[in-house]
Amino acid sequence: MNVLIIAEHDNVSLKAATRHLVKAAAAFAGTVEVLVAGAGCQEVAQAASRLDGVARVLLADHDCYAQQVAEAVAPLVVALMDSRQVLLAAATTTGKNVLPRVAALLDVAQLSEIVAIRDSRTFVRPNYAGNVLVTVESLDSRIVATVRTSAFEAVGEQQSAAPIDPLDISHPQAQSRFVSASTLQSARPELTAARVVVSGGRGLGSAENFRLLDGLADKLGAAIGASRAAVDAGYIGNDHQVGQTGKVVAPELYLAIGISGAIQHLAGMKDSKVIVAINKDPEAPIFQVADYGLVADLFTAIPALEAAL
Amino acid sequence: MKVLVAVKRTLDPYVKVRVKQDQSGVDLSAAKMAMNPFCEIAVEEAVRLKEKGIATELVAVSIGSDKVQDQLRAAMALGIDRSIHVQASDELESLNVAKLLHAVVQQENPGLILLGKQAIDSDNNQVGQMLAALCGLPQATFASRITVRDGWAEVAREVDSGEQVLAVQLPAVITTDLRLNEPRYAKLPEIMKAKKKPIATFTPAQLGVTPRQHLNVLSVAEPPPRKAGVRVASVAELVDRLKNDAKVLA
Numbered sequence: 001m002n003v004l005i006i007a008e009h010d011n012v013s014l015k016a017a018t019r020h021l022v023k024a025a026a027a028f029a030g031t032v033e034v035l036v037a038g039a040g041c042q043e044v045a046q047a048a049s050r051l052d053g054v055a056r057v058l059l060a061d062h063d064c065y066a067q068q069v070a071e072a073v074a075p076l077v078v079a080l081m082d083s084r085q086v087l088l089a090a091a092t093t094t095g096k097n098v099l100p101r102v103a104a105l106l107d108v109a110q111l112s113e114i115v116a117i118r119d120s121r122t123f124v125r126p127n128y129a130g131n132v133l134v135t136v137e138s139l140d141s142r143i144v145a146t147v148r149t150s151a152f153e154a155v156g157e158q159q160s161a162a163p164i165d166p167l168d169i170s171h172p173q174a175q176s177r178f179v180s181a182s183t184l185q186s187a188r189p190e191l192t193a194a195r196v197v198v199s200g201g202r203g204l205g206s207a208e209n210f211r212l213l214d215g216l217a218d219k220l221g222a223a224i225g226a227s228r229a230a231v232d233a234g235y236i237g238n239d240h241q242v243g244q245t246g247k248v249v250a251p252e253l254y255l256a257i258g259i260s261g262a263i264q265h266l267a268g269m270k271d272s273k274v275i276v277a278i279n280k281d282p283e284a285p286i287f288q289v290a291d292y293g294l295v296a297d298l299f300t301a302i303p304a305l306e307a308a309l
Numbered sequence: 310m311k312v313l314v315a316v317k318r319t320l321d322p323y324v325k326v327r328v329k330q331d332q333s334g335v336d337l338s339a340a341k342m343a344m345n346p347f348c349e350i351a352v353e354e355a356v357r358l359k360e361k362g363i364a365t366e367l368v369a370v371s372i373g374s375d376k377v378q379d380q381l382r383a384a385m386a387l388g389i390d391r392s393i394h395v396q397a398s399d400e401l402e403s404l405n406v407a408k409l410l411h412a413v414v415q416q417e418n419p420g421l422i423l424l425g426k427q428a429i430d431s432d433n434n435q436v437g438q439m440l441a442a443l444c445g446l447p448q449a450t451f452a453s454r455i456t457v458r459d460g461w462a463e464v465a466r467e468v469d470s471g472e473q474v475l476a477v478q479l480p481a482v483i484t485t486d487l488r489l490n491e492p493r494y495a496k497l498p499e500i501m502k503a504k505k506k507p508i509a510t511f512t513p514a515q516l517g518v519t520p521r522q523h524l525n526v527l528s529v530a531e532p533p534p535r536k537a538g539v540r541v542a543s544v545a546e547l548v549d550r551l552k553n554d555a556k557v558l559a
Contacts, residue, residue: 010470069475070438071447093468097450100403100438109404109523112433122527127432131326132335133532137525175447175481179463179474192469196557220558228487238488239471244432245487247469253557270535274555276547291538291555294547304544309558 001085001120001143002030004058006077006098007048008090010183011038011066014047016193017090019156020149022051027117028086028143031055035080037073039066049161056162062170067178068094072171074101079169081106081142086120091146091248092192099146108140113248115151129244129267150192150250150271183239191223191240196253199225199242199269202233203258203279203298210235212302213257219309225249225269227259243268258298261286278305310420310457310479312355312364314389315410316371317345318380318399319430332528334400335430344380347425350485353492354455355423356388363457364421366390370413372406373399378508385503386495392508393417395516403431405520407439412516414444419480421462426451426484437484447477451486 003025008015018034025032034048037060045059058080064072077098081087087102089095091113103110115133116124122137123145191197198217204210210230217224225242226235242249244267254272259265261277261284269275270289277290278301287293294301320326320335321343327336344352358364369384370393371377377399381392395409414422422444427434441448449464453472456463457479466473467486477483495503513520541547551558 067473067475070441070450074442093451093466096434097438097448100435101442101448103435104404104407104439104442107404109402110433110435110439111524112435126532127529128320128326128335128430129432130532132328132529134529135527137527138523139525140523174478176449176475176477179476181468181471181473183470232488237471238467239469253551253555274551274557275535275538276551287538287540289535289538291536292547292550293538293540294542294544295540296544301544305548308544308548 001028002083003028003032003086003088004077004080004084005032005034006087006089006095007034007036007044008092008094009036009038009041009044011041011044014044016154016190017092017149018048019051019154020152021088021090021147022053022155024117024147024152025086025088026053028120030085033058033084035060035077037065037068037076039063045164046161049164050157052155052158054158054162057164058167059164060167060169064170064172068098069176069178070098070101071173071176073098074105075171076169077102078105086143087145089146091148095146099144103144106142106144108142108144109138111136111138111143111145113148114145115148129263130270148248150248188217189221189223191225191242192247192249194223194251196220196222197225197242197249197251197272198222198255198257199227199259200230200235200257201227201259202229204230204235207235216302216306219306227262227265229262256286256290257302259286260284261289310364311366311368311417312358313414313417313419313422314351314355314367314369314384315422315424315436316348316352316369316380316384317425317428318342318371318373318377319345319428322346322429328529328531332530334526334529342376344383345425345428347427347429347485349492350487350489351423351425352384352387352389353490354485357490358457359388368393368417368419370395370410372397372401372409381508382503383495385506386500387493391506394508394510396510396512397520401520402523403433403435404439404523405518406436407443408518409513409516410436410440411443412518414440421457421479422482424482424484426486437482441482444482447481449475449477449481450484452483453486453488455483455489
């Protein structure tokens with residue numbers, strides 16, 4: 001079955017999520033093509049063409065796709081699905097926004113956040129915030145699925161880059177328009193792609209104290225995450241939230257610091273390879289999923305850990 | 310402006326999920342049920358729009374067995390004026406739900422349609438987007454702030470990179486995220502009054518929709534549990550374990 005992947009990008013750089021999508025696409029044993037829809041996104045297309053296993057990149061470079069709004073991207077993708085059987089996008093806010101719209105226009109179901117591919121029609125996906133895993137078979141003519149990228153490995157680069165085909169299709173629309181975006185620039189690795197994540201919770205007590213994690217993250221080359229409680233308390237922006245309604249991460253090492261471990265948070269990190277919990281409350285539920293638990297006062301443990309690294 | 314709010318009956322979010330022995334599904338036979346938390350936020354936002362004088366009539370719709378009328382009553386106790394119950398299976402797939410809601414939209418012609426961004430049972434996060442597609446309407450998903458003026462809604466969306474603000478021309482479909490508002494509790498007199506508010510009932514056939522199966526659930530299982538961890542006594546022991554046992558630190 002031939003697969004179309006929607007590249008995850010911000011017009012400037014290709015996001016690591018796309019590497020994991022290409023890996024997932026390999027399970028369908030067909031041609032893998034990547035759609036880059038955006039504006040001024042030539043470099044993204046070039047980066048996509050180098051991913052191992054990509055046969056072709058389709059580049060839809062037009063102002064109407066600049067913010068990848070669903071109203072413009074969905075009809076573009078629908079037209080491309082005439083000759084392809086599988087459509088994959090990352091289970092990011094971009095993918096989750098666009099894919100159901102495409103599926104409805106194709107009159108097929110959409111599978112959300114698949115974590116395993118049993119065969120080309122059978123998939124595993126979480127329900128109830130990951131408390132349940134459902135194995136589901138598609139009866140449709142086309143498979144449309146968002147992929148939990150942390151459940152699949154990343155592909156590397158290939159020897160010779162795949163061809164890039166420009167698509168001269170635009171879907172200008174007047175129903176929705178972009179007003180503004182606030183994006184925080186950070187020198188740290190992307191949260192969903194980081195090898196190490198240092199996450200803080202309400203136990204840190206204030207936005208100022210939350211900055212204590214910076215030094216630790218610097219030492220570990222880690223991304224910084226947060227519980228919903230910490231975000232709601234204003235310690236850090238919502239783009240750092242890990243959990244059911246935030247980002248799902250599965251790094252090699254996850255440090256949960258001052259996080260009690262509400263079920264909504266566990267849903268976003270419990271597939272991490274090694275989990276460390278530091279909390280002063282020995283009864284905190286986070287210890288039930290932690291490989292290594294340390295009951296300690298955060299304000300002595302954080303500097304001590306930073307010094308020991 | 311008329312506002313239509315879709316409401317789903319789900320397992321109470323504070324109740325432990327139990328999988329049936331035969332792995333055919335989640336055991337809801339004796340479980341406490343509630344309105345999906347994201348739907349509560351959608352209801353609250355509709356009520357606030359009416360309080361601000363922007364919305365004039367609030368209509369809730371729910372799809373499922375007769376029990377969903379409990380959640381419609383709850384929505385009306387919070388300020389929804391009247392309800393529509395579409396009689397169907399409780400386990401309807403998203404696309405079928407969207408098709409039924411599409412038929413309701415054609416019947417009601419709302420100026421704004423509000424839905425929770427996802428239900429906490431199936432975690433699909435699809436119905437709002439599918440409904441917008443079927444209606445040919447613009448969509449603003451994951452809303453954390455909604456401002457309505459001059460026939461447009463300006464919506465702040467919670468996206469992975471932070472916040473994105475979109476303006477969508479009304480009528481539009483908006484799905485709600487957690488930070489949009491804090492839903493109120495219903496007051497007793499309102500709960501009593503809600504019992505007298507009307508619920509109109511339709512079958513899918515009356516709405517001209519034949520639900521179709523797209524997916525076949527093969528098994529529902531609990532994920533393998535994590536191996537029990539160890540407690541370490543000190544930061545020094547922690548670092549030693551991470552380096553020498555787990556080998557995740559150099």
